[in-house]
Amino acid sequence: MSKQIGDVILNVQHISLSFGGVKALSDISFDVCEHEIRAIIGPNGAGKSSMLNCINGVYTPQQGKITFRGQTFSHMDSHQVAVMGVARTFQNLALFKGMSVLDNIMTGRNLRMKSNLLWQAIRLGPAQREEIEHRKRVEEIIDFLEIQPYRKTPVGQLPYGLQKRVDLGRALALEPQVLLLDEPMAGMNVEEKQDMCRFILDVNDEFGTTVVLIEHDMGVVMDISDRVVVLDYGKKIGDGTPDEVRNNPEVISAYLGTGH
């Protein structure tokens, strides 16, 4: 691989999270380096999404710290996380269904819009320039994801695979440094999976975006990720390159099954 893996950008230390008596995560630590594709895998209920939700600030872990670009937090605030440059997609689609593809992706630019309400309302001066500028970026994303024909379509009417793309597009509109993807390929057919893989690799390659992804499809994970964390029942049972993980006996028995 020719790409340059940088320093640690995101460091998760000793995170524990429980819901009542259920331990969703216990003492999980791992790091993510700049520009890498880092996968989190594990069987159903292993705590993968919970981990992502901790990083994203949806859940507050009872213990542990998260360091992002040198700043350490005991819990992340959803809004603050977005401001710092972490975007995410959702396992179950969470798009703004009534809005068009274009508007959905435009919402991702919201953080970067500076002009005040009055200017926006009359569409003059700085607000107009700004809107055009942002619209341009959004069009680039639309081109990139190959969803040009659906620009004005309300997302609720699009097929599932395309909705997943719009979800990715909205996250990309933030121009994030770190992209958290929660099962970006769940429920897709082979062709759609290939497309999505290509987009993820391109994003990583062209923009240097660091990607943390959760995925079930082992083939995909092993193909595209640089390093893999394996969770099982809220515990970390493996961490390393795809090859290392594949040969880790604990991982084989827990995840891949003994017959593999």
Add this chain to the structure above:
Amino acid sequence: MGFFLETLLGGLMAGMLYSLVALGFVLIFKASGVFNFAQGAMVLFAALAMARFSEWLNSTGLGNLWLVNLIAFVMAAAVMFCVAWVIERLVLRQLVNQEGTTLLMATLGITYFLEGLGQSLFGSDIYKIDIGMPKEPVMAFESTFPGGILINQEDLIAALIAACLVALLSLFFQKTSTGRALRAVADDHQAAQSIGIPLNRIWVIVWCVAGVVALVAGMIWGSKLGVQFSLATVALRALPVVILGGLTSVPGAIIGGLIIGVGEKLSEVYLGPYVGGGIEIWFAYVLALLFLLVRPQGLFGEKIIDRV
């Protein structure tokens, strides 16, 4: 013909006033997915505030009617901002990501609280708001129809104010990035948070806007009927409008209001004599009931499709 048009116009203007209240419901529902039961109480609260402020300003000897009303309006708007801020802080913030029903019940609580607070702060007598609207009707189209058409100037001005407000709100929702953020929050709290839309600030903005709409509605209704407790029940008149037009549509609130306004007046005048009158009182509700059976999302509401 002249009489028919006169009835029609009267209906349209009455409808505009219903729309104004319905708009408050639609705004909050669109932007936060909450059916705000407290809209009627907010209308009462805002009108009471404005009536008392203008009374006080008059007593300080500020002669100019326009100035008094302007200052009183701004002060009442400030009060509604505070109400919005407190509601967000004490109620909504605690209920992020909760079921719609939970939030509905919370607004029911807010209703009683606001009704009580309004009356204990501002008093429970009948007050009047005088915004200087001309009361005498004017004649129009005298050359076209024999006798011309009698138009109530007060209604005409109220309808104009309502129309301006609606135009402004549509612009705000459709054309500004804040409007886009509001629609985003309405669709999905979590997703909106993930792209850095500050939920709390958005909610304060929505409730403020709804508060100002309530204030305008309260001001106009108040100057027609006097500011009193029954103003809170104006909201009940707006419910059928919302059902008709669709809970998620600003134009729907307007057109729903117009249909009900016109329908009420026409049916009262032309059908009333056969059934002994009184159609005006129940017409809107029966129409809403029919709509619930045939087209539950309303004329312009978003159709709910569940993918399995």
